[in-house]
Amino acid sequence: MxxxxxxxxxxxxxxxxxxxxxxxxxxxxxxxxxxxxxxxxxxxxxxxxxxxxxxxxxxxxxxxxxxxxxxxxxxxxxYMPGGTIVDAIKTRDCARPNELQISNYTRQVIQGLEYLHSNGIVHCDIKGANLLVDENGVKIADFGCAKWANENVPTVCADSIQPSYSSFSLRQRIEQLEGNPDRANRRWKMEEEINWMTIRSNGSGGPVAGD
Structure with a gap:
């Protein structure tokens, strides 16, 4: 081309x-x-x-x-004209995502992860900067840290770093429920990103009204 x-x-x-x-x-x-x-x-x-x-x-x-x-x-x-989710939320000209948009973004990311996992691929770096937006929603990007599920390769990407404000006891509970520490870590990272989007959409740094 x-x-x-x-x-x-x-x-x-x-x-x-x-x-x-x-x-x-x-x-x-x-x-x-x-x-x-x-x-x-x-x-x-x-x-x-x-x-x-x-x-x-x-x-x-x-x-x-x-x-x-x-x-x-x-x-x-x-080409994804909306840029990253981080860009979309920070740009003043872009409307703040409401709860329905956040729900749709979350569903699309989870469906994307399910597709990857069903093909034996682990992304290893899910975060707002690697989620791109267009008129149809959000797509997963940046596979530089990705690996095969059975590949014994260490990673230093975002998913291997625990959030500084995470509760260890809650993380342990998620691991127990999931039965898989790696999956629990990815899920925790996803919930961290969703929480960040929700706080930013409210614009006050606090919880969204009604929560």
Whole structure:
């Protein structure tokens, strides 16, 4: 696919994200890194290229380009005009999500995770910055920390870090109910993100009225 690089959409720990346009006028996003530093991006490509779900960003392809005398590895993915959930909530021009929107976002993320888990994939980095928004809702993105469920690879991504305000006794109880510490950890992370969205949507730093 022939395409033209556009403006920067954001920066990550392993790549820079750009808007791009194909020769046919299609708009999409490109995650780019110098080839010698693209191991994480290539790993993400391996996962995205085999996934097909309305709750996961769509894979468009990958290629290598030479720009400013540097070889760049490029991962082409679906463009999500709403940015991340974090962006959507922080942007003043964007309406604050109400309880129904939060419920829909939560349902879509859970369905996305169920799809990944049913295919033996663990995302390992679910957080607001990795959930992208468009007119249809939210999709899971950024598979740089993902791994196969049976893969014995340590991760230092967000899901491996316990929230500083978490209750250890409550976490233990969730683990007992789930029967799986890893699953409990992911669920705890999800509830942490949902709680954050709810507080921000209220705009006061306190609980939503009626809770």
């Amino acid at each position: 022939r395409w033209t690089r556009g403006h920067v959409l954001g920066h990550g720990s392993s790549a820079t994200v750009y808007a791009a346009t194909s020769s046919t006028g299609e708009v999409f996003a490109v995650k780019s890194a110098i080839v010698s530093r693209s191991e994480t991006l290539q790993r993400e490509q391996q996962f995205l290229s085999i996934l097909n779900s309305p709750y996961v960003v769509t894979y468009k392809g990958c290629d290598i380009t030479k720009e400013n005398k540097k070889f760049m590895y490029n991962l082409l993915i679906q």
